[in-house]
Amino acid sequence: MRIVVLVSILFSLSAMGDSADERIRAAIFDNNIPRLRTLLNGVNLAERGSVYMHEAVFFRRSNAIRVLVEKGASLEATDSAGRTPLMDAVEGPDVDLATVRVLVEAGADVNAVGAEGDVLSRATKSGSAALIRYLMDHGAVIRAPECTGGMNPIMSASGGGNLAFLQRAVLDVRRFINNRGTRNQTALMMAAKEGKYSTYQFLLQQGADWNLTDEEGNSLLMMAIDGGDIRIVRDLLAKGMNVNHLSNHRNNALSRAIWKNNPAIIKLLMEKGADASIPTGPFNKLPIVDAMGPFGRRAFDELVKHLNQDQLWQGLEAVTTGVFRERHNWDELVKRIEATPARRNRIMAEAGGFGDLNTIKKLKAQGVDLDATDGRTGETALMKAMRRDQNQIGQYLLQNGATFDPRNAEGDNALLVAAASGNAAGARMLVRAGMNVDVHDMNGNTPLIRAVIKGDRQTVQALLQVGATANSPGRAGRTALYHALANKQVNVARVLLEACAPLTEIDSGNTQPETLANGGYRREESAALLRLIQQRRNNPRCH
Incomplete structure (x- = not known):
């Protein structure tokens, strides 16, 4: 908190930008009282006194505080965070009681209320018995949080x-034990969410109600999980607290434990009946999907131990279709799933994309077809391997009977997938294994055209090297060169033109390549393309 206060002080002073302010600030820091008195002559402390007072408090300059008060600085003026000087003075683990005394003796309000509580509330954070006793001896009282x-x-x-x-x-604890404060929380909630076990026990003994929720519908169990003390969590579960209670935002104890990446609490919750089939959060995600997020691997590794087969399969669905495609998650799920024949086909196909050769071999030994599709996109293990640059897997599949024939739901075979995914090495491997390099997709485009549309120079080069026909027309009779020129892809066009791609009949309308190169507003690219076209026309090797 002292760092925050200092930043606020420095920002306020720098914003003024006046050298007089800098001299006053230096005098406070140096505790140069005669100079400070001189510099403050004629200064309107009603406007600027708050900044100086907070700085004097921060640096514990008691004499400077006295001078500022004497010159008219307010003891109750608040900073940008709504704190009075006394609030700053009493907060923190290293409170200076002498500074507090100066402020109180000068008339600071010991019961002042700020944006985050009163003076005594801030003082109790430090744990200083002498400070709290001093404030209460000088009139500070314990009041209800409202x-x-x-x-x-x-x-x-x-x-x-x-x-x-x-x-x-x-006595005051018992009086205010269940009063609501910020976010409709009670003292017991404060202890639980900060993991203060001894305090939690004491408050229960004084009659604290453990079955309340805050303004967001969070239960005490959820707050205890945030605090991380498993003893509080265990005690609340023993009391019979609903382990599957949903907050207003549809979060529950299990989702909180996952976010905290706390495997011990996850284990305890699952043993006490947490339901891993309840979707939570604004996106209604299952716990296993939540555990794949950025919260940490330990939560996932513990949760999968407690899931039934359907829940494990839901996890597999998520890991293959979502953004968290971690191989670790795949491995942990696959080794626990007892797959039906239909699910084995799905696993075979997905294993290609994850590079999981052991699973492919295991399923092959069980009689699963290497050309089995995932039942969703129609892709095989070979297609998924090409999409994810898993070329060693692709090599194994080709050597062990995977065929070229299957096409996915979009009408693509493995070579078209490789070309569209920018897998140059995979495309080269497939053609050398015997796949037709000029195969057409549902729109009539070849792998070469797909690679050009992607703007992948390396894949274009690889396909040309293994015999792709540069002028093979696709949709609307457009060749690979047409797409490169229309999209102003200079590097791709260079590869095609250096390979002597024909300049005629680049589309069904007999458009001239110079016309395509000149179109649009990208003048530098257009000029470069025109030069390449001219070089191609003048290249004797291409005639």
Whole structure:
């Protein structure tokens, strides 16, 4: 918090941009009281005193504080975060009681309320018994949180684990034990979400209600999971708290444990009846899908141990279709799934994309066809291997009986998939294995045209090297060169023109290549393409 205050002070001063302010600030920091008195003469502290006062408090310059008060600086002026100087002085683990005394003796309000509680609420965070005693001896009182900006000393001490204060103020604890503060939370919730087990136990003994929810519908169990103390989690489950309670945002205890990447709590929740089939969050994701997210691998590894076959299969569906295509997740799911024949086909196909040779061999030994499709996109293991640059898998499949014939739901075979995916080495391998290099897709485009449309120079070059026909027409009679010129792909066009791609009949309308090259607003690319076309026309090797 002191760092935040300092940043606020420096920002405020720098924003003024006045050398007089810099001199005053330096005098406060140096504790040069005579110079400070001189510099403050004629300064309107009603406007700027708050900045100087907060800086004097931060650097614990008691004499500077006295001078500022003497010169008219307000003791109750707040900073950009709504804090008075006394609030700054009492907060933190290294509170300077002498600074607090100066402010209080000068008349600072010990019961001032800010945006995040009153003075005493902030003081209880530090755990300083002497500070709290001093404030209460000078009039600070414990009030309900609704009277103190949503945070009273009981709640603050509970979140900070200041058990000594709570024990001394036990009558006030009982008085305000279930009062609601910020976000409609209670003292017990503060203790649970900060993982303060001893404080949690004490509050329960004083009558705290463990079956309340906050304004977002979060249960105490969910907050305890955020706090990470498994003893609190275990105690709440033993009390019978609903492990599958959903908050207003459709989160529950299991989703919170996954987000916290806490395998021990996940294990406990699953043993106590957490339902892994309940979708959570704004996108209604299953827990196994949540566990594939950016929260960490430990949550996923624990959760899969407790899932039934249908839930494991839902995980496999997610890992093959979602954004979190981690091989680790695939391996953990596949080894636990007891697949039906239809599911074995799906696994065979998907294994190609994950480069999982062991699973492919295992399924082949069980009689699963290497050309089995995934039942969703119509792709085979070979197609998925080409899409993911898994060329060693592709080589194994070709050597062990995978065929060239299958096409997916879009009408593409493995070579078309490789070309469209930018897998130059895979495309070369397939052609050398015997696949027709000029095969057409449903739109009449060849692998070469697909590679040109993608703008993949390396794949274009690889296909030409293994015999692709440069002027083979595709949709609307457009050749590969047509697409390269129309899309202003200079590097791709260079490869085609250096391979002597024909300049005539590049589409069904007999469009001239220079016309295509000149079109549009990309003048530099157009000029480069025109030069390449002229070089092609002048190349004797191409005649």
